[in-house]
Amino acid sequence: MALLATGAVVLTACGSSSDALGGGQATQDKVIVASANFPENELIAEMYAGALESAGITVEKKLNIGARELYVPAIQNGEISVVPDYTGNLLLLEDTKATAASSADVYTALKAALPADLKVLDYSPAEDKDALVVTPAIAAQYKLKSIEDLTPVCSQLVVGASASFPPRQAGLVGITEKYSCTFKEFRSLDTGGPLTLNALLNNDIQVADLYTTDSNIPDNNLVVLEDPKNVFPAQNVVPLYKDGSLSDAAKQKLNDVSKALDTATLTTLLRQVTTDKMPAQTVAMKWLKDKGLV
Structure with a gap:
C-alpha cells in the first residue's frame, strides 16, 4: 500500500474500467x-x-x-x-x-x-483483521502464543509488512506502545501478499503482518498470535x-x-x-x- 501522499497525486487504476482517478465526477446517476x-x-x-x-x-x-x-x-x-x-x-x-x-x-x-x-x-x-503471524517452528522456539509473548524476544526478530505498517496505530506504533516490543528490523514487503508470505516461510522474516481471511495461514499451519491488548481493533x-x-x-x-x-x-x-x-x-x-x- 502506498504511503501517505502529499500534494497532487495521480493514481493508476490497474485492471479497472478507468485508467486513473480524475476526469468524471461521481453522481447519484x-x-x-x-x-x-x-x-x-x-x-x-x-x-x-x-x-x-x-x-x-x-x-x-x-x-x-x-x-x-x-x-x-x-x-x-x-x-x-x-x-x-x-x-x-x-x-x-x-x-x-x-x-x-x-x-x-x-x-x-x-x-x-x-x-x-x-x-x-x-x-x-x-x-478481516491484521494479525501478527509466525511459523510453527518460530512459535515453538520462542514459546509464542500471543503478541505479549514477543516482548522479551522482539529485539531478536525481523518483522515484515507493507510500507504503511510502521507509522500506524494498528501497526508498529501500537505494538511498541502497548507491548513494549521493538523488533530487530522492519522489512517493507507487500500488503499481506506473496512477498510477505514467502519471506516468512523462508525465515527471511520471523514475524509477518497477514490478514485473518488469508487461506495461506491454515494451508501452511501458521500461528496467529493473540492480541490481548487490542492493537488490532475489529475490522468489519x-x-x-x-x-x-x-x-x-x-x-x-x-x-x-x-x-x-x-x-x-x-x-x-x-x-x-x-x-x-x-x-x-x-x-x-x-x-x-x-x-x-x-
Whole structure:
C-alpha cells in the first residue's frame, strides 16, 4: 500500500474500467466504485459493482487505486463514490487514540469520528483483521502464543509488512506502545501478499503482518498470535461513501451485500481469487447470483 501522499497525486487504476482517478465526477446517476490495491478489497468492490448494476444503476469501476490515505481524499473530492473499507483502520485514520475494540463499539466510534462529508453504511459480519503471524517452528522456539509473548524476544526478530505498517496505530506504533516490543528490523514487503508470505516461510522474516481471511495461514499451519491488548481493533467490512453520492436504492443494494457476507464466506471466496486464480469479477458475480442479489 502506498504511503501517505502529499500534494497532487495521480493514481493508476490497474485492471479497472478507468485508467486513473480524475476526469468524471461521481453522481447519484453514476456510481464510481473503487477498491484499495489488494485482492480481497477488489473482490468486495466487484460485489458492490455487480449488485448496483443489477438494480439498473450506472457503475464505473476504478480498482486497485492505492491505500486509504489516497482513496479517502478521492471520495471527498467526488472522484469516486464508494469503496469497501474496514471499520477499525478507518476509525484509527480519523482518531489515532481510539480505544474501541468490539465490532459495535468501533462502528459507533467511527460514525462519530468521520468528517461530515464522509459516511458509512451498515457494517458486515465479515471481518478481516491484521494479525501478527509466525511459523510453527518460530512459535515453538520462542514459546509464542500471543503478541505479549514477543516482548522479551522482539529485539531478536525481523518483522515484515507493507510500507504503511510502521507509522500506524494498528501497526508498529501500537505494538511498541502497548507491548513494549521493538523488533530487530522492519522489512517493507507487500500488503499481506506473496512477498510477505514467502519471506516468512523462508525465515527471511520471523514475524509477518497477514490478514485473518488469508487461506495461506491454515494451508501452511501458521500461528496467529493473540492480541490481548487490542492493537488490532475489529475490522468489519463497511462501504465508505461521500455524503449525497448514493441514492437510497444504491444504499439498500450495498447494505444487502454487507448483510449477506460473513467471514467464512469471504475467506472461501478469496481463496478462489488468490489460490485458484479466478478473476475477482467472476467470483463476485457467482456469489451474488447464489445469494439472489442479482
